[in-house]
Amino acid sequence: MMSVAVVGKPNSGKSLLFNRLTGLNQKVTNFPGITVEVKKGERNGVTFYDFPGFYSFSAITQDEVISVEKFHESLVEKKVSVILCILDATQLSSSLRMGLEVRHQAARTATPIIFAANMIDELENPQSIDWSGLRDQLGAPLVPISAKTGQGYNELLETIGRPVDPPKESPLAFFNEATELSARFGPKREDASSRTSFWDRVFLSPLWGLVSFVFIMTILFQAVFTLAVPFMDSIEMLVSFSANLAVSYIPNGVFRDFIVDAFFGGIGAFLVFVPQIFFLTFIIGLLEDSGYLARAAILCHRPLRFFGLSGKSFIPMLTGHACAIPAVYAARMIDSPRKRFITLLIIPLMGCSARLPVYAFLIAAIIPQTTYFGGLVGLQGLALFGMYLFGIFVALGVSWLLSRSSRLKVQDIPFILEMPPYRIPHWQPLVVRSMQSILQFIKRAGGIIFVATISIWVLGYFPDGNLDNSYLSHLGHAIQPILAPLDLDWKYGVAILTSFLAREVFVGTLGTLFEIENAEENFSGLLQNVQNAGLSFASGMALLVFYAIALQCASTFAILKSEMHSYKGPTLMVIAYGLLAFAAAWITYVIIAA
Amino acid sequence: MGSKLSELKNYETAEIVEVSLDSIPVVNRLADLGLQKGQTVTRVPGSPWGGVHSFQLSNGTFALEDWICRNVTIKKEVNK
Numbered sequence: 001m002m003s004v005a006v007v008g009k010p011n012s013g014k015s016l017l018f019n020r021l022t023g024l025n026q027k028v029t030n031f032p033g034i035t036v037e038v039k040k041g042e043r044n045g046v047t048f049y050d051f052p053g054f055y056s057f058s059a060i061t062q063d064e065v066i067s068v069e070k071f072h073e074s075l076v077e078k079k080v081s082v083i084l085c086i087l088d089a090t091q092l093s094s095s096l097r098m099g100l101e102v103r104h105q106a107a108r109t110a111t112p113i114i115f116a117a118n119m120i121d122e123l124e125n126p127q128s129i130d131w132s133g134l135r136d137q138l139g140a141p142l143v144p145i146s147a148k149t150g151q152g153y154n155e156l157l158e159t160i161g162r163p164v165d166p167p168k169e170s171p172l173a174f175f176n177e178a179t180e181l182s183a184r185f186g187p188k189r190e191d192a193s194s195r196t197s198f199w200d201r202v203f204l205s206p207l208w209g210l211v212s213f214v215f216i217m218t219i220l221f222q223a224v225f226t227l228a229v230p231f232m233d234s235i236e237m238l239v240s241f242s243a244n245l246a247v248s249y250i251p252n253g254v255f256r257d258f259i260v261d262a263f264f265g266g267i268g269a270f271l272v273f274v275p276q277i278f279f280l281t282f283i284i285g286l287l288e289d290s291g292y293l294a295r296a297a298i299l300c301h302r303p304l305r306f307f308g309l310s311g312k313s314f315i316p317m318l319t320g321h322a323c324a325i326p327a328v329y330a331a332r333m334i335d336s337p338r339k340r341f342i343t344l345l346i347i348p349l350m351g352c353s354a355r356l357p358v359y360a361f362l363i364a365a366i367i368p369q370t371t372y373f374g375g376l377v378g379l380q381g382l383a384l385f386g387m388y389l390f391g392i393f394v395a396l397g398v399s400w401l402l403s404r405s406s407r408l409k410v411q412d413i414p415f416i417l418e419m420p421p422y423r424i425p426h427w428q429p430l431v432v433r434s435m436q437s438i439l440q441f442i443k444r445a446g447g448i449i450f451v452a453t454i455s456i457w458v459l460g461y462f463p464d465g466n467l468d469n470s471y472l473s474h475l476g477h478a479i480q481p482i483l484a485p486l487d488l489d490w491k492y493g494v495a496i497l498t499s500f501l502a503r504e505v506f507v508g509t510l511g512t513l514f515e516i517e518n519a520e521e522n523f524s525g526l527l528q529n530v531q532n533a534g535l536s537f538a539s540g541m542a543l544l545v546f547y548a549i550a551l552q553c554a555s556t557f558a559i560l561k562s563e564m565h566s567y568k569g570p571t572l573m574v575i576a577y578g579l580l581a582f583a584a585a586w587i588t589y590v591i592i593a594a
Numbered sequence: 595m596g597s598k599l600s601e602l603k604n605y606e607t608a609e610i611v612e613v614s615l616d617s618i619p620v621v622n623r624l625a626d627l628g629l630q631k632g633q634t635v636t637r638v639p640g641s642p643w644g645g646v647h648s649f650q651l652s653n654g655t656f657a658l659e660d661w662i663c664r665n666v667t668i669k670k671e672v673n674k
Contacts (some may be wrong), residue, residue: 058622196628206642298657415659
């Protein structure tokens with residue numbers, strides 16, 4: 001069976017061509033122990049492997065190093081029979097630089113190579129390139145194409161289907177040869193288009209750059225937060241409907257409770273994040289493919305560098321305010337392993353949507369409804385804003401400290417970023433990428449979230465189905481002495497324990513313990529009971545601070561484990577943030593109580 | 595002694611004289627992008643807050659961290 005390795009520089013339109021070649025018939029091929037994804041797809045008996053883009057065989061980022069290694073291995077071990085090397089026709093000399101290196105490897109391993117010069121639709125005059133002369137000099141088939149419009153696509157398919165001889169050995173002066181070839185056969189002028197220069201003057205200007213940055217990020221945040229809501233609600237309704245349907249056939253008892261609360265609860269606990277992941281991946285892909293994301297990273301680099309982060313850390317930090325799960329995925333775009341690691345560590349400190357019900361409840365319980373400026377500004381709203389700022393403040397402090405840790409002061413990759421031309425993105429690769437993110441999430445994190453949900457349910461149900469007398473309740477009483485310095489009783493201990501699965505469980509658990517049904521919707525009843533029970537301002541503030549820092553989310557834990565390839569990292573994070581949260585809560589309590 | 599790449603102003607053009615960095619992989623990557631001795635480079639708008647400078651090389655635009663630019667020697671005003 002014929003197999004084709006598709007390689008090219010980043011931003012050469014490789015993925016769009018791969019999608020055109022394989023349609024939706026593709027899957028991610030995970031190489032053992034790495035996060036690099038080689039996609040595999042089939043068409044008419046030909047298998048295509050899409051290797052992540054790399055600039056040259058002198059790779060510097062971890063993803064590039066692994067991509068190059070795996071590509072080289074596949075050539076040496078004859079896993080691929082033909083190389084399809086994608087050149088960017090709009091940036092011919094730098095593409096040729098990489099293409100000549102690939103040709104050199106093809107010659108050494110006697111592997112046939114076909115060049116496809118992509119994006120000819122973006123050339124002002126495609127005939128300004130001497131395709132025939134360039135083809136002769138490369139000593140291999142060269143097909144000018146546009147993966148976007150389909151121009152030249154059939155000719156490329158025919159070329160792949162024909163027998164091709166491996167190229168001959170070539171000199172190693174890739175850069176000089178590429179420059180010479182580009183000068184001889186390429187267009188006379190290859191600089192950035194006037195469109196790119198114009199938009200860079202806008203997006204990178206001191207005033208409009210900042211304004212557009214804030215505007216675009218607000219749209220991104222709102223889209224992830226609001227567009228996903230109807231779909232999340234639909235999933236919850238579907239899960240609830242399925243649960244009701246299933247239990248209508250099951251008699252009352254433990255098994256029925258298990259099916260409703262644990263089984264369907266467990267499924268809903270991870271499926272509910274799917275719409276957010278889809279929208280986030282789609283919109284980030286949109287920004288990336290349009291060329292804006294590179295500019296946003298440049299804008300943010302300096303302020304974030306002070307805290308040991310990269311300009312590229314901004315997107316996961318912003319996304320983390322909606323949900324940590326898609327934010328962890330977004331951190332993959334950070335080249336520097338050290339900065340990516342630090343970013344992963346601080347993502348759980350962003351004020352995610354699961355913290356909102358906890359913040360809203362506690363603030364309403366301890367802060368009066370005072371308003372200023374004719375009701376325009378409310379004290380409770382200010383307190384809520386303050387909690388989000390507090391999370392960012394703690395995150396930056398943690399990253400600043402970590403970046404100065406000697407254990408993390410390893411050789412790092414400097415910020416070197418290609419600024420791709422501005423382009424109108426194509427929808428197909430964006431949809432495919434978003435769907436793949438969803439499948440990965442379900443595959444990698446779904447299992448652990450499901451098991452964790454069931455475990456908490458078992459602890460809260462047994463021995464007699466009464467939460468007050470459950471093992472979880474006993475645990476709550478056991479840890480009550482720990483909470484005594486914060487003047488909190490055992491009920492808060494149980495609520496804190498259950499919310500280690502998901503923060504939003506806090507309000508529901510308190511509702512059960514204070515005997516209020518549907519506590520999430522019936523805030524006022526629960527508030528009254530909690531206030532009557534004597535929750536002090538100092539204790540309430542201590543709880544707020546605790547929830548702003550503690551890592552209480554099974555989904556985040558699962559996804560961090562998947563990205564870090566071990567339980568050790570996320571386990572240490574839960575312990576460290578738990579201790580930090582408690583210490584900060586205690587200090588808050590002591591200061592306010594004094 | 596020539597000027598440094600970091601001293602180049604917006605839309606000024608210069609020829610690269612020397613890239614003095616210890617990290618071979620970084621030097622190789624810069625060469626991949628076309629940033630090597632004898633090549634022409636034009637400064638274009640980068641981050642308004644500094645820290646990163648942007649340059650147009652033979653056929654692409656790249657952003658580089660400022661400390662890299664301080665280690666690249668240039669000869670100003672060629673082919674302006």
